[in-house]
Amino acid sequence: MFLLRLILPDRPGSLGTVATALGAVNADIHAIEIVEHRRENGTAVDDVVVDLPPGVLPDRLVSACNSVEDVEVIWFSRYGAGGGLHMDLEAVEQMTSAPREAIDILVEQAPAVLHADWAALLDGTGGEVKVALETSATPEFDGLADPWLPLAKATTLAPPANHKGLSESVLVASPLESDQRVLVIGRRGGPEFLGSEVARLSYLASLAVTIHTTA
Incomplete structure (x- = not known):
């Protein structure tokens, strides 16, 4: 599994757009967790835990997120601690x-x-x-x-x-x-x-x- 930490606009639909982009590279989303709301600039920090099928390069996750307007990947790594929503x-x-x-x-x-x-x-x-x-x-x-x-x-x-x-x-x-x-x-x-x-x-x-x- 992989952990992506993203900055994205804090508005309805932003997470859905990211999820669609990740789905386009066959990523399996295990959890999306809102880490922080940054009301001063209208953004949020979210953690996304995903898995990839064999043969798909991990850097495609970053490319998929970066293809979404106003979304920035600030951290990306393998993630083995488990966990998820709630x-x-x-x-x-x-x-x-x-x-x-x-x-x-x-x-x-x-x-x-x-x-x-x-x-x-x-x-x-x-x-x-x-x-x-x-x-x-x-x-x-x-x-x-x-x-x-x-x-x-x-x-x-x-x-x-x-x-x-x-x-x-x-x-x-x-x-x-x-x-x-x-x-x-x-x-x-x-x-x-x-x-x-x-x-x-x-x-x-x-x-x-x-x-x-x-x-």
């Missing part, structure tokens, strides 16, 4: 069905929810920052997480330079339960996390803590 709601449903595991569930589901590659729960409550839980493909932290803690609120993070894995990722994080327990999520290579995605993570983190503590 991933936020699916994560919440899983957390409410197993409230004692709500935080673990959020860590596990975070890459799919935010179209990312990995997630890790860092715990500095004992004085030394440790990785308490991580998904597959999480790079080694090697003590480089110490400057990020304590973390007061959800925000993007600057990756450490010259660290294979972390330096190749764009990062977003949110505290869980305390400013010494932090969920870090990474995308290899991009795209950058937008303000709306930071807000979504903050909401889901607060919800996970509430569900867990009231179990």
Whole structure:
């Protein structure tokens, strides 16, 4: 599968035109998710998760989108995290069905929810920052997480330079339960996390803590 992040006019019919263009190159659309509305210039940022049949070159996806007037592809990559529409709601449903595991569930589901590659729960409550839980493909932290803690609120993070894995990722994080327990999520290579995605993570983190503590 592939992930396309697009800027397109925020008006009725825009997504349909893009979907038609992708259909013309035999792309199978798995999900279209509105990431952000930019009311100041009348555009929106959308993520489109698609698959292609064998023999169709991936760059045809970009060409198809660029053929639509006023549509710009700002990110294109292979996408293996799964996910799709309503991933936020699916994560919440899983957390409410197993409230004692709500935080673990959020860590596990975070890459799919935010179209990312990995997630890790860092715990500095004992004085030394440790990785308490991580998904597959999480790079080694090697003590480089110490400057990020304590973390007061959800925000993007600057990756450490010259660290294979972390330096190749764009990062977003949110505290869980305390400013010494932090969920870090990474995308290899991009795209950058937008303000709306930071807000979504903050909401889901607060919800996970509430569900867990009231179990």
